[in-house]
Amino acid sequence: MPIAATGELIADAAARRGAVAAFNVITLEHAEAIVEGAEAAGSPVILQISENAVKYHGGRLRPLARAAHESARAAAVPVALHLDHVHSPGLLHQAAECGFSSAMFDAARLPYAENVAATRAAVVWAHGAGLWLEAELGQVGGKNGQAPLDAHAPGARTDPEEALAYVAATGVDALAVAVGTSHAMTSRDARIDHGLLARLQDAVPVPLVLHGSSGASDEELGRAVAGGITKVNIGTALNIAMTGAIRERLAQDERGVDPRAYLAQGRDAMARTVSRLISVLPAPSARAA
Numbered sequence: 123m124p125i126a127a128t129g130e131l132i133a134d135a136a137a138r139r140g141a142v143a144a145f146n147v148i149t150l151e152h153a154e155a156i157v158e159g160a161e162a163a164g165s166p167v168i169l170q171i172s173e174n175a176v177k178y179h180g181g182r183l184r185p186l187a188r189a190a191h192e193s194a195r196a197a198a199v200p201v202a203l204h205l206d207h208v209h210s211p212g213l214l215h216q217a218a219e220c221g222f223s224s225a226m227f228d229a230a231r232l233p234y235a236e237n238v239a240a241t242r243a244a245v246v247w248a249h250g251a252g253l254w255l256e257a258e259l260g261q262v263g264g265k266n267g268q269a270p271l272d273a274h275a276p277g278a279r280t281d282p283e284e285a286l287a288y289v290a291a292t293g294v295d296a297l298a299v300a301v302g303t304s305h306a307m308t309s310r311d312a313r314i315d316h317g318l319l320a321r322l323q324d325a326v327p328v329p330l331v332l333h334g335s336s337g338a339s340d341e342e343l344g345r346a347v348a349g350g351i352t353k354v355n356i357g358t359a360l361n362i363a364m365t366g367a368i369r370e371r372l373a374q375d376e377r378g379v380d381p382r383a384y385l386a387q388g389r390d391a392m393a394r395t396v397s398r399l400i401s402v403l404p405a406p407s408a409r410a411a
Contacts, residue, residue: 125191126200128224129254129295131166132329132352140404141347144168144204145396146357147186148175151389153193155360158389159396161198167400169194170204170226170355173213183213187220204256206355214244218251226256226298226331241292249293256331256353258298259288279318282325289328296329296353301346303334312337314346323350331355336362340402347404356399360392367391 135142145156147169160167169190176183187203194201205217205225217225227244229237241257248255260278280299289297299322302314312334322330329352335343336358343354371384378384 123195123197123200125194125221125223126166126202127254128168128202128204131168131200131202132254132296134166136329136352138404139348141352141354142166142168143396143400143403144170144206144353144355145360146175146206146355147171147190148178148361150186150189150193151364151385152360152392153190155364155389155392156396157193157197157199157201158393160201160400162393162397163400164199165400166200166202167396168202168204168353170206172206172357173208173210173228176213183216183220187222191221208244211240211244211247215247217248217253222253224254224256224295226258228258230258230260238288238291241294245293245295254295256296256298257288257292257294258300258331258333259285260300279315280322282318282321285322286325286327289326294328296331297326298331298333298355299326301332303332303337312339312342314338314342316345316349319346319349319351329353335359340399343399344402344404354403359395359399363391363395364388 131142145167147153147156153169156167156169171186171190175186179186190203194203202224203222205214205222207228208214208225209228214225214227225248227241229240232240245255259280278300280301285297285299301319303312330350331353332346332351333355335354335356338346347354367387367390368384371387375383
């Protein structure tokens with residue numbers, strides 16, 4: 123199946139008042155598991171590679187991108203490739219040549235004016251290269267000398283009026299918002315501010331994205347999608363599943379040395395997690411893409 127475009131999957135999800143799940147890829151096993159889980163769920167999916175994952179692979183994007191690309195191309199459901207949490211313009215500029223149809227440019231830690239300028243430059247480049255571009259806005263600083271907070275800092279919340287101004291100034295295609303979730307949560311007790319999400323949905327004219335979704339319960343994720351979230355980013359949940367399965371396998375076979383045995387168990391656990399999490403989202407059918 124031809125690789126899907128992120129923007130098209132998001133637009134279709136928004137039209138159907140659903141959401142597309144976007145899962146982080148760190149290894150080949152992640153990519154294979156995500157595709158397998160999406161096929162089991164009969165749903166489109168987004169494979170996303172973060173700048174941190176690229177750093178883990180020695181700063182080289184192309185090898186992992188190629189693995190994700192081939193996994194996506196062989197999938198029985200629409201799969202898009204997304205470059206996530208990019209701080210470096212140099213890395214962003216590799217996106218198109220490596221097969222990505224979208225990227226998320228992260229300038230949230232910069233003072234507001236610098237954030238806008240950097241993100242606007244990223245948008246101009248991305249649109250010129252045919253890419254859809256996401257950004258995020260946590261909490262603008264400047265009041266009483268306060269620094270800006272990115273969308274994952276404890277207590278950060280995105281202000282609807284600031285978000286509207288930010289989208290207008292930058293021209294981004296989607297906005298990740300701070301409504302109560304946080305990256306790298308290993309518990310699922312995050313409480314989403316659904317009232318704030320409703321105000322953001324009313325104010326912001328582009329699709330809204332939820333980062334840190336591993337920390338939210340199934341019920342919270344379902345409510346967030348019903349409230350306007352159209353892209354749900356998930357990473358830590360896969361790592362919890364993979365690590366737990368590998369630990370279990372190694373505990374059962376302390377003398378084993380073949381990584382295929384425990385990596386296969388980890389991959390299977392991730393695939394089941396992908397399928398289950400997709401099932402709790404009001405996601406569009408794979409036939410729609």
